[in-house]
Every structure is written in structure tokens, then in C-alpha cells.
Amino acid sequence: MPVTTIDGHQITVDTEGFMTDYAEWDEPLGASLAAQIGIALSDQHWEAIRFLRKDFAVKGETPTLRRVSVVGAIPTKTLFQLFPQKPAKKMAYIAGLPKPHGCV
Amino acid sequence: MKKRLVVLGAGTAGTMVVNRLRPLLPAQDWDITVVDRDDEHRYQPGYLFLPFGTYTEKQVTRPRHTVLADGVDFMIGDVDVIHPETNVVALMDGRVLTYEYLVIASGTSPRPDQTPGMLGEQWRRSIFDFYTYDGAVALREALKGFDHGRLVVHITDMPIKCPVAPLEFTFLAEAWLREHGLRDRVELVFVTPLPGAFTKPIASARLGSMLEERKIVLEADFLLEHIDAETKTLVSYDEREVPFDLLVTVPLNMGADFVARSGLGDELNYVPVDKHTLLSTAHDTIFAVGDACDIPASKAGSVAHFSVEIFADNFLQHIAGQPMTGSFDGHTNCFIESGDHKGLLIDFNYDTEPLPGKFPLPVIGPMDLLKETRANHLGKLAFRWIYWNVLLPGRPMPLPSHMSMLGKSTDDLSKNEE
Numbered sequence: 478m479p480v481t482t483i484d485g486h487q488i489t490v491d492t493e494g495f496m497t498d499y500a501e502w503d504e505p506l507g508a509s510l511a512a513q514i515g516i517a518l519s520d521q522h523w524e525a526i527r528f529l530r531k532d533f534a535v536k537g538e539t540p541t542l543r544r545v546s547v548v549g550a551i552p553t554k555t556l557f558q559l560f561p562q563k564p565a566k567k568m569a570y571i572a573g574l575p576k577p578h579g580c581v
Numbered sequence: 582m583k584k585r586l587v588v589l590g591a592g593t594a595g596t597m598v599v600n601r602l603r604p605l606l607p608a609q610d611w612d613i614t615v616v617d618r619d620d621e622h623r624y625q626p627g628y629l630f631l632p633f634g635t636y637t638e639k640q641v642t643r644p645r646h647t648v649l650a651d652g653v654d655f656m657i658g659d660v661d662v663i664h665p666e667t668n669v670v671a672l673m674d675g676r677v678l679t680y681e682y683l684v685i686a687s688g689t690s691p692r693p694d695q696t697p698g699m700l701g702e703q704w705r706r707s708i709f710d711f712y713t714y715d716g717a718v719a720l721r722e723a724l725k726g727f728d729h730g731r732l733v734v735h736i737t738d739m740p741i742k743c744p745v746a747p748l749e750f751t752f753l754a755e756a757w758l759r760e761h762g763l764r765d766r767v768e769l770v771f772v773t774p775l776p777g778a779f780t781k782p783i784a785s786a787r788l789g790s791m792l793e794e795r796k797i798v799l800e801a802d803f804l805l806e807h808i809d810a811e812t813k814t815l816v817s818y819d820e821r822e823v824p825f826d827l828l829v830t831v832p833l834n835m836g837a838d839f840v841a842r843s844g845l846g847d848e849l850n851y852v853p854v855d856k857h858t859l860l861s862t863a864h865d866t867i868f869a870v871g872d873a874c875d876i877p878a879s880k881a882g883s884v885a886h887f888s889v890e891i892f893a894d895n896f897l898q899h900i901a902g903q904p905m906t907g908s909f910d911g912h913t914n915c916f917i918e919s920g921d922h923k924g925l926l927i928d929f930n931y932d933t934e935p936l937p938g939k940f941p942l943p944v945i946g947p948m949d950l951l952k953e954t955r956a957n958h959l960g961k962l963a964f965r966w967i968y969w970n971v972l973l974p975g976r977p978m979p980l981p982s983h984m985s986m987l988g989k990s991t992d993d994l995s996k997n998e999e
């Protein structure tokens with residue numbers, strides 16, 4: 478796995494740049510990752526990112542958009558506004574979680 | 582005191598569970614009761630062929646009681662709720678069943694009610710699904726009168742059962758239009774929430790180029806928000822629009838509502854289980870098998886089959902108070918119809934994506950993986966016979982439950998990782 482440095486944080490990532498170690502992430506790093514893909518994190522963004530982190534800790538998997546909307550109570554429409562075009566991928570990237578595997 | 586195993590759902594998985602366990606559980610100690618809404622067992626893979634008139638209604642239906650082993654009590658009723666704390670199942674008509682062990686095998690079903698605008702005056706007029714028996718039959722009638730315009734095949738959201746079926750339908754529709762001299766008059770569009778034709782990279786690339794060869798437009802990353810029935814348009818969350826004349830959609834798939842009412846489901850009413858043993862993560866008297874559980878494998882009859890084989894032996898250990906030693910690896914094996922009497926075959930599990938190569942099977946012989954051949958099409962057709970005569974009765978299949986890497990080419994895999 479490649480190691481890369483973002484804003485002074487040394488992190489391990491996969492070939493697409495998704496972080497592979499849950500423990501290497503913290504919120505300042507999340508903000509740096511968001512900046513990499515052109516997103517400035519508002520409170521609303523953070524609500525989604527924190528839900529992803531919390532849910533992953535329990536389920537061991539990156540939650541789907543449907544799970545974020547049903548369990549995390551953030552409407553899908555809002556997620557598309559906050560993280561345009563590819564919300565599932567972008568949220569996972571910022572939250573330092575594996576790319577959601579589009580199911581099977 | 583006799584003990585009782587209750588199985589909810591007598592579809593593919595529930596039928597295999599009771600048929601495999603009946604000879605293994607002594608009749609003087611164990612009652613086995615299976616509950617379903619009606620007495621009609623449908624061969625769902627046949628729904629793919631109903632719209633094109635390849636199969637008749639009769640070929641996809643048998644009475645449930647005829648495919649259940651002797652010594653299994655079959656109850657017709659609608660499940661209302663499970664009370665896991667007291668080991669009780671209540672049916673809608675007020676009857677109650679107590680159990681020592683419970684197997685939830687209630688599958689997943691299409692839910693057009695979950696998308697605004699899907700059910701309404703265009704439903705079964707210009708909007709169809711083929712994931713239900715009624716839908717597939719209604720679509721057959723609609724296709725008879727369809728001779729030009731935009732035919733849109735669409736997946737609402739993942740996961741769906743048999744994730745390749747919408748692609749197969751698209752390939753079959755393309756071949757059907759050609760056969761009927763209509764291909765030039767019809768624009769064919771495949772709309773999916775996935776970034777490509779399929780979920781797994783190597784298979785997705787192969788299937789994507791098959792869409793291109795057939796001049797089928799791929800509209801990817803499209804997550805449906807609502808259908809505008811008046812203008813006959815699909816509208817996504819990011820405000821893209823896909824107009825249609827005839828829509829063949831796969832509505833959101835969800836597990837049974839009684840799972841949610843019983844507090845046993847996730848956001849799509851699937852029961853969280855250990856992915857290797859299918860034991861509920863919340864209750865050690867409850868298992869969930871087949872499409873009803875949340876394992877990260879395809880929701881397919883083949884998965885139900887491979888997992889039930891492992892489940893049956895595990896179950897005997899579990900009720901004897903021993904640790905379960907069998908471990909399901911997510912083995913999936915699917916034939917994919919591609920039209921013109923050809924098909925592909927894919928074989929994969931939790932850890933390994935579908936790869937090209939040969940599929941070595943005793944009896945059936947070598948088949949080509951991820952490649953269109955006539956043998957694979959014949960395999961798909963043979964599957965119906967195997968389903969009724971080998972799978973459901975719980976007879977041994979000439980297929981290993983665990984996936985094998987024999988005959989597979991990993992070249993593409995290493996290329997992919999570069």
C-alpha cells in the first residue's frame with residue numbers, strides 16, 4: 478500500500494487515494510482531504526462525516542447513501558448538494574474510509 | 582417435550598433449509614414448520630424469459646407443498662411479527678407459533694411504493710417491472726404492442742436480487758428487437774446507479790463493452806429521485822433527466838416489513854448476520870438465510886444454495902451446543918444471458934472478483950468464464966430443471982460450496998492492480 482503525505486499527515490492509501498487505516502484519521506486531516514477535492518466543510522458536512530465514522534466503527538463497512546439518509550437522518554438530496562456528483566465516494570474519501578463497494 | 586424449528590418463507594432458501602434438515606433432525610425430537618403466504622412456488626429466474634414468451638407461466642410455477650419434504654409442516658399465513666425475547670412468531674390472522682430456533686427466509690421484494698411517481702397512472706401502462714410474476718406477464722403483453730421509441734431499462738438502487746438480471750434483460754430485449762425487425766426504430770438505454778455496467782471491475786468492463794457493441798446507451802451513476810409520470814421522465818438526485826416511452830425498472834428491493842416490525846432489520850429490512858455462519862448478530866436462536874440476510878454477497882439462488890449446504894451442518898452443531906465449524910465464503914455462480922442463444926458465466930466470492938478462464942465442473946464439464954458461448958446459454962436453461970429437481974429437494978449438486986481458483990486466469994487481476 479502506498480504511503481502519502483497530506484498537510485504533514487503521513488497516511489496509507491489504496492491506489493485510488495482512499496485511506497486504508499481507520500486509526501490514522503482525525504478531524505483536521507478530514508478537513509485537508511476535503512480541501513483536496515475542493516470542499517470546505519460546513520457543520521452540515523461534518524454531521525455526515527461524523528455519522529460515517531461512527532457507523533463504520535460499529536458495522537465495519539462504509540455506509541451507503543441510503544443508510545446515511547435512513548439511519549443518519551440526512552436526506553439524499555442534501556448529500557448530493559453537500560458532496561456534488563459522487564456523494565458516496567466523496568464522503569468516504571473525506572472520512573478516511575474504504576471506498577464504498579457499490580454492493581454486489 | 583418436542584422441539585420446534587420454525588422457518589419463515591418457503592421460497593428458494595426456506596425450502597432448501599427444511600428439505601435438508603428434515604432427514605437430519607429426528608422426527609421424535611423435532612417438529613419443523615415452514616410458513617408462507619400462499620402455495621405457489623415461483624422459479625424467479627424464469628421471470629427474465631416470461632416477457633419474451635420463452636417460458637410459459639406453467640414452467641415457472643409449482644405448488645409449494647409438492648416441493649417440501651414429507652414430515653415438514655407447511656402453514657399458509659402472513660407473518661406479522663417475531664418476538665425474539667419469548668421465541669414467538671405471530672401471524673396476521675392471530676395464530677401464534679413458538680420455536681426453539683427460527684430461520685428467517687423471507688427474501689427481498691421490489692418496492693415501487695418507495696419511489697415517488699413510480700406507482701401511479703403510468704404503472705403497468707408505460708412503467709413495468711419484471712421482478713414479479715405479475716409484472717413479467719404484464720410486460721409480455723406490453724412488448725407485443727411496442728414498435729418504436731425509447732426503451733429504458735433501469736435499476737433504482739443497489740443491492741437488488743440477481744444483480745445481473747437487468748443487464749440480461751437488456752441483452753435479450755436487444756436481440757428480440759432485432760428478431761422482430763424493430764431494432765432501428767428503438768433507442769435502447771441502460772440506466773444504473775453504479776459507475777459502470779456491473780459491480781465488479783473486470784466483469785463490469787467486459788459487460789460494458791457488450792453494451793457498446795450492441796449500441797445500447799449506458800447512463801451510469803444515476804440515482805433516481807422521482808419519476809415524472811406526466812412527461813415520462815426519470816429524474817435523478819443531481820437533476821439529470823432520462824425520458825422514456827417504455828420503462829422497465831427494477832424498483833428498490835427491500836426485505837420483509839415484518840423484519841422491521843420485529844426490530845430485526847437494517848435500513849433495508851435485512852437481518853444482520855455473521856457472514857460466515859448466518860447466525861443473527863442479535864439473537865443466538867435466530868438465523869437468516871438467502872436474500873433476507875445482510876451478507877455482502879449477491880442476492881441469488883446460487884448463494885442461497887451454497888450457504889444452506891454449510892448452514893445445515895452448522896445448525897446441528899449449534900443446537901448441540903458446539904461451535905459451528907463450517908464457514909461460508911460468499912461463493913456466487915451466475916449464468917448471464919446475452920441474447921442470440923448465448924450466455925456468460927461468472928464465479929466469485931467475498932474476496933475474489935469474477936475472473937475469465939474455464940469453470941471446471943464434474944459432469945457439466947468445462948465452461949468459459951466471462952465469455953459468450955452457447956454452452957453457457959444451455960447451462961442457464963438447464964438451471965430450471967436443476968432448480969426443481971436437484972436444488973429444492975436438497976440433493977447434492979455437482980458443485981463445490983466453496984469457490985475454487987482452478988482454471989481461472991488472474992492476469993487481468995494483476996493488470997488491474999498496477
Ligand SMILES: Cc1cc2nc3c(=O)[nH]c(=O)nc-3n(C[C@H](O)[C@H](O)[C@H](O)COP(=O)(O)OP(=O)(O)OC[C@H]3O[C@@H](n4cnc5c(N)ncnc54)[C@H](O)[C@@H]3O)c2cc1C
Pocket residue numbers: 589590591592593594595596616617618619624625626627628629658659660661686687688689711712713742743746837839870871872873880881882883884885914915916
Ligand atoms: C428476474 C429474476 C431473475 C433471477 N435470476 C437468477 C439466476 O439466474 N440465478 C440465481 O441464482 N438467482 C436468480 N434470481 C434470484 C433468486 O430467485 C433469489 O435469490 C432466490 O429466490 C432467493 O431465495 P429466498 O428464499 O431468499 O427468497 P424467495 O425465494 O423470494 O422466498 C421468500 C419467501 O418468503 C415469503 N414471505 C415473505 N414475506 C412473508 C410474510 N410476511 N409472510 C409469509 N411469507 C412471507 C415469500 O412469499 C417467498 O415465498 C433471480 C431473481 C429474479 C427476480
